[in-house]
Amino acid sequence: MNRYETVFIMTPVLSADQVTETVEKYRALIIANGGKTVHEDAWGLRKLAYPIQKKSTGFYHLIEWEAEGSAVLPFETEFRRDERILRFLTTAMEKHHIAYAESRRDKSNRKAEPKQEAEVVVEMPKKEASTSEEKA
Amino acid sequence: MADKKVRYLKSIEIDTKAERYCRFRKKGFKYIDYKDPDFLLMLCNPQGKILPRRLTGTSLKYQRKASQAIKKARHLALMPYVADNLN
Numbered sequence: 001m002n003r004y005e006t007v008f009i010m011t012p013v014l015s016a017d018q019v020t021e022t023v024e025k026y027r028a029l030i031i032a033n034g035g036k037t038v039h040e041d042a043w044g045l046r047k048l049a050y051p052i053q054k055k056s057t058g059f060y061h062l063i064e065w066e067a068e069g070s071a072v073l074p075f076e077t078e079f080r081r082d083e084r085i086l087r088f089l090t091t092a093m094e095k096h097h098i099a100y101a102e103s104r105r106d107k108s109n110r111k112a113e114p115k116q117e118a119e120v121v122v123e124m125p126k127k128e129a130s131t132s133e134e135k136a
Numbered sequence: 137m138a139d140k141k142v143r144y145l146k147s148i149e150i151d152t153k154a155e156r157y158c159r160f161r162k163k164g165f166k167y168i169d170y171k172d173p174d175f176l177l178m179l180c181n182p183q184g185k186i187l188p189r190r191l192t193g194t195s196l197k198y199q200r201k202a203s204q205a206i207k208k209a210r211h212l213a214l215m216p217y218v219a220d221n222l223n
Binding site: 099 | 166167169170171173208210211212213214215216217218
């Protein structure tokens with residue numbers, strides 16, 4: 001099993017429901033290819049540094065996932081066929097990259113704790129994980 | 137006569153005191169994140185070009201990683217390929 005990190009940009013034309021639907025599609029695809037998602041991060045609507053397909057904004061989404069190397073190619077071909085996707089980038093994570101990503105997650109969790117939102121923050125990912133399993 | 141002429145066996149120490157160092161090596165970086173465009177902008181000139189090693193003092197190992205990170209960030213439209221007034 002290797003760990004991969006995929007960032008993709010969706011067109012700003014989509015509604016909030018369509019965004020969750022597209023993300024759900026790729027989440028299911030990872031599981032269908034015998035992998036699992038480790039972490040997810042929706043960056044939301046962001047301004048692009050330069051226009052892509054005449055669009056100046058896009059929905060960014062990051063998925064960290066684990067699978068065999070053979071799962072990457074079908075995953076990426078699906079991105080190429082999808083008209084809702086402006087850009088995508090998959091990177092294989094080496095040990096320093098994984099350590100960096102995990103330490104960053106710990107930091108953001110620790111920052112959330114002093115504001116007494118820790119309980120909410122901890123509960124949220126569990127809910128998401130359980131719903132994703134049910135849907136998958 | 138001869139000993140009044142000033143001669144230098146070594147080059148004069150003017151403006152050579154500022155030691156160059158690799159910022160990544162000094163701070164113990166292991167990985168350079170491509171998702172952090174604000175940081176990567178420090179390694180670019182106002183046109184968005186990657187600054188050479190001889191100006192930033194970065195070691196070769198980290199220059200390679202930094203340039204890869206910048207190219208990834210450009211692909212994801214986090215940083216511009218061409219710009220007018222960055223920094």
